[in-house]
Amino acid sequence: MQERSGSQAPALAGIIIDVPSGAFDATVAFWAGALSAPPEALSGMPGGDAYVRLPGATAVTDVVLQRIDDTDRPRFHLDIAVLDRADAVQRAADLGGKVVQHEEDWDVLIDPAGLPLCVGFEDLEPLQTAPRPPDRGxxxxxxxxxxxxxxxxxxxxxxxxxxxxxxxxxxxxxxxxxxxxxxxxxxxxxxxxxxxxxxxxxxxxxxxxxxxxxxxxxxxxxxxxxxxxxxxxxxxxxxxxxxxxxxxxxxxxxxxxxxxxxxxxxxxxxxxxxxxxxxxxxxxxxxxxxxxxxxxxxx
Structure with missing residues (x-):
């Protein structure tokens, strides 16, 4: 896996599966089985135990499940790694995006259709995922x-x-x-x-x-x-x-x-x-x- 460099363009950092709390355990178990990856709690993240990663998932990028409120709808959202967060956020805003939340390592935006995405992760290193399996998805x-x-x-x-x-x-x-x-x-x-x-x-x-x-x-x-x-x-x-x-x-x-x-x-x-x-x-x-x-x- 290659390291990020100063010339690298924006890249997909992960697919995040947002899951209401009442369905979280069942959904973690499902995707762990579907992508052949043992779940691993992420520590040191905002929200405490709200994040579970699937290391080595049979996927083209990192897959993380995020616990959300039961009043919110389940959804997928994308994390985008950039080298200049301020510039990337401004370009997104110029094209109809809107910043709705700031975190230390990323900003949360909604796109022109109202879909959430996260932009930042400047220091993110490539994550190891599994090769394409011959016998499953x-x-x-x-x-x-x-x-x-x-x-x-x-x-x-x-x-x-x-x-x-x-x-x-x-x-x-x-x-x-x-x-x-x-x-x-x-x-x-x-x-x-x-x-x-x-x-x-x-x-x-x-x-x-x-x-x-x-x-x-x-x-x-x-x-x-x-x-x-x-x-x-x-x-x-x-x-x-x-x-x-x-x-x-x-x-x-x-x-x-x-x-x-x-x-x-x-x-x-x-x-x-x-x-x-x-x-x-x-x-x-x-x-x-x-x-x-x-x-x-x-x-």
């Missing part, structure tokens, strides 16, 4: 899901924050806006895309709230889904924009209940399972993620 992609009217602002914002190059959507998959050139702190490439979501029929056509979801790629999707559901994952519906070619619905799903304190995962009412090349699941707290076929591009 590997967390290697991040999707920023927003309604159509927020896509342009999100592409501009995250391209700047991650020092990425926006790639025009493929005509056959117009819902996906790739951001090329994103790297983790150790130098590994990371798939990051802004994804257009549809209004949710389960909410009377109200647009699905902005969120981040992650992908686990696997050589055998069905086997991986079986493994993850045995660990506590649940099938849910996912709604994306027309032409995306990716719609997953669980038979009769309607609504998926999650662990106490985690709130609910809303899903489109149930037309049954449709043709797809991946499966959408929720962890015990209700955070959405997808299991997708492994491809040479991600290997």
């Amino acid at each position: 590997y967390l290697d992609a991040i999707f920023i899901d927003v309604p159509p009217d927020r896509v342009t602002a999100e592409v501009v914002f995250w391209s700047a924050v991650l020092d990425a190059t926006p790639v025009p959507p493929d005509a056959s998959d117009p819902a996906y806006h790739p951001l090329a050139g994103v790297r983790a702190v150790g130098g590994e490439p990371v798939v990051v895309e802004v994804q257009t979501t549809l209004p949710d029929p389960a909410r009377d056509g109200v647009a699905t709230a902005p969120r981040i979801h992650v992908d686990l790629s696997a050589t055998d999707v069905d086997e991986e889904v079986a493994r993850l559901t045995a660990l506590g994952a649940r099938h849910v519906d996912a709604v994306v924009a027309p032409g995306a070619g990716r719609v997953e619905s669980a038979p009769g799903a309607g609504r998926v209940e999650s662990a106490p304190g985690a709130g609910r995962v809303e899903s489109a009412p149930g037309a049954g399972r449709v043709e797809r090349d991946w499966v959408t699941l929720a962890d015990p707290a209700g955070n959405l993620f997808c299991v997708v076929p492994a491809t040479p591009e991600r290997a």
Whole structure:
């Protein structure tokens, strides 16, 4: 693993899984099993025992679970390592971001769609993660899901924050806006895309709230889904924009209940399972993620 240097661009420092207290233990156990990593409490952090890291996770970057209040919604957020925090925060603010909290080593911001992120970690060293396993999923992609009217602002914002190059959507998959050139702190490439979501029929056509979801790629999707559901994952519906070619619905799903304190995962009412090349699941707290076929591009 390489050390950070003065010329290094902003890099992904970690994927943080924010979990309401009532669902925290079950969700830590789930992701520890899903990513084959024993949980390790982080000491010396704001909030005391609020943070659990998964060292050696089968993931492209560090994975940490954060305990949040039961009144808050579960979510993923990203930590971004930079060499000049003041400059990075100012650039984010110029593009619609807003600082909501200051900590010694990072600032907490919200992006133009209201999604949280943390920027700082100037002295962070590369963290050791596990190599891609041959027989189970590997967390290697991040999707920023927003309604159509927020896509342009999100592409501009995250391209700047991650020092990425926006790639025009493929005509056959117009819902996906790739951001090329994103790297983790150790130098590994990371798939990051802004994804257009549809209004949710389960909410009377109200647009699905902005969120981040992650992908686990696997050589055998069905086997991986079986493994993850045995660990506590649940099938849910996912709604994306027309032409995306990716719609997953669980038979009769309607609504998926999650662990106490985690709130609910809303899903489109149930037309049954449709043709797809991946499966959408929720962890015990209700955070959405997808299991997708492994491809040479991600290997």
